[in-house]
Amino acid sequence: PLILKRGDAAAAIAAAPRRIKNRMWLGGQDHFYLEGQVSLAIPGEDDEVTVYCSTQGPSETQHLVAHTLGVPSHAVTVEVRRMGGGFGGKETQANQCAAIAAIAAKKLKRAVKIRLDRDEDMTATGKRHDFAIDYEVGFDDKGNILGVDFTYALRCGFSADLSGPVGDRALFHCDNAYFYPAVHAKSAPLYTNTVSNTAFRGFGGPQGMVGAERVIDEVAFAVGKDPLEIRKLNFYDPMDAIGERCFTPYHQKVEDNIIHRIVAELEDGANYVRRRREISAFNNNSRFIKRGLALTPVKFGISFT
Known part of the structure; x- marks a missing residue:
């Protein structure tokens, strides 16, 4: 678990004129790439093997196939015909088919191809992590957030896969575009008897931002204002401002801010x-028929976390 902390969030929430405590659920999502998981392994001379694989990470596939076969990485060649549209579902998940095909090819001394049909693919591969987000926020009558506490619980599955950095990235986006004077945020990766969830477009960032926006919407509803007013009220200060309202929960200064x-x-x-x-x-x-309109910022951290 990762914890981000600035100030005393519990004290700030307790002293706030208004408080909200709640939980929200975010469901998972299947990648549904057009081409399913598929690998063709062809044995070569001595320890060599060539693997044609639908993967987003040919270097990782090479290393894992080599490790599985007990041979040096240079003995394994991974070919990718085309790349794109995997959405993270072939970042690590493609390695299973590649390794199994390589083992069989080595054992039988002939080419072996493994292709999962759609039902098998959706059953055996990881998805976007579903989250349970607990939050408590303290705010004033105008809608200024004074303190916030988040717990991001994510269903990881039976192995770690990429759940650690996904949970970290969710925390790094729990502020979205907003300054929290006092904040305590932690991830809670859950070891479960389900398929191991994996990378998916956004890599935890969307889940983190949804938590932030849920807090904004709840505060807006409580004070009877347009959510956009509350968003603007709590934005990080513009780039020419001086003071602490330019710092994230992980203590990085937000520079060149023109939000x-x-x-x-x-x-x-x-x-x-x-x-x-x-x-x-x-x-x-x-x-019975209702309409809605929202204007919402989106943060995107430039890195895997």
Whole structure:
């Protein structure tokens, strides 16, 4: 588990004029790549083997096949015909078929191909991690967040796979674009009797940001304001500002921040205020059909964590 901490979140929440404590669930997701998991292993001279594999990480496939066969990495050649559209589902998960095909090819001394049909593929391979996010937030009557506590629990499966960095990245995105004066956030990777979940587009970042946005929406509902007002109120300070409102929960300074200007331009260009009024009028006169409109920032950390 990873813990991010700044200030005394528990004390800040306890002293806040308003508090909310809740839990949300985020489901998993299958990659559903068009080409399923497939590997063709062809034995060569001595210890050599060539593996044609649908993988996003040919170097890792090479190392793991070599380790499985007990041969040096240079004895294994991995060929990838084309790459793209794996969405993370072939970052580590392709190695299983590659290793099994290589073992059989070595044993039988002939080419061996393994291809999972769609049902087998969806049963045997890992998915996007589903999360349970516990959060408690303290805020004032205007909607300023004073303190927040997060626990991001993720279903990892029966092995670690890439769950560690996925959980870390979720925490690194739990602020999205917002400054928390006091924060305590921790990941809780869960060892479960299910298939090992793995990399998926965003790599934990989307789950982290959804937790942040859920808090914003709850605060907005509690104080009776448009969620965009609460978002703007809690943004990190612009890049020319001086003070602590430029620092993330992991104590990195947010530099070159132009989120205020970007949102102002989007709000104006999209006629956000007028459209929100029109939607509100429509919803007041429509019992069953409702409309909605949101303007939400998205953070993307440049790294695997």
